[in-house]
Amino acid sequence: MNKNLLSFSIIFLGICLLLGSWLILQSLKSEEVNTTQVEQFRYELISPNDSNIIIFDKKSGEYWRKFIEPNEGPTDWEKQKSPISTSSSK
Numbered sequence: 001m002n003k004n005l006l007s008f009s010i011i012f013l014g015i016c017l018l019l020g021s022w023l024i025l026q027s028l029k030s031e032e033v034n035t036t037q038v039e040q041f042r043y044e045l046i047s048p049n050d051s052n053i054i055i056f057d058k059k060s061g062e063y064w065r066k067f068i069e070p071n072e073g074p075t076d077w078e079k080q081k082s083p084i085s086t087s088s089s090k
Contacts, residue, residue: 046054056063061082 042057042059044056044058046056048054051067053066053068054063061084063080063082064077065080066077
C-alpha cells in the first residue's frame with residue numbers, strides 16, 4: 001500500500017507541475033498580446049495637405065512634421081510641441 005501511495009503522489013506532483021507551467025505560459029502570452037495591441041495604434045499618419053506629413057504619437061501627444069515639397073520649409077523631421085496640453089494654464 002505504501003508503494004501505491006508513493007506512485008500516486010509522484011503522479012499527482014507531475015500533473016500539478018504541468019498544469020502550473022501551462023497556466024504561467026498562458027498568462028505570459030496574454031500579456032504579450034495586450035501590449036502589442038496597445039502599441040499597434042499608438043502612431044497616426046496625418047496628411048493635412050499636399051505639402052505636409054505629420055506623424056502623431058497618441059500616447060505622449062508629440063508629433064513630427066515634414067514638408068515634402070523641395071525648397072519650402074524644413075526638409076528634415078522636426079519634433080513639435082503638442083497643441084494639446086495636459087494642464088490648463090487658465
